[in-house]
Amino acid sequence: MEHWRGPVWLPGGHLQTLWPALASRAHGDGPPPQWRRERWNTSDGDFIDVDFIDAKAPDAPCVVMFHGLEGSSQSPYARAFASTSARGAT
16 A cells, blocks of 8 residues: 555545546446456355455556445446546556
């Protein structure tokens, strides 16, 4: 986290949460994002599903998005954000 900085044009967690839902199209200009899913098993017998979009460039930044309890990687805002991030928009 020491190297992470939010975009200057989108300050604060609230705006960063709302931006994908309000300003992005469902899949941008291309196809929907292609996820690679990993299931992480927990010590209490539960699991966490983690979806990745593999970077096309080795020096691409890592973008992390946490959806709420009712969301998923298939939520419209998550797909829009992933589509925009995968294209390299900043």
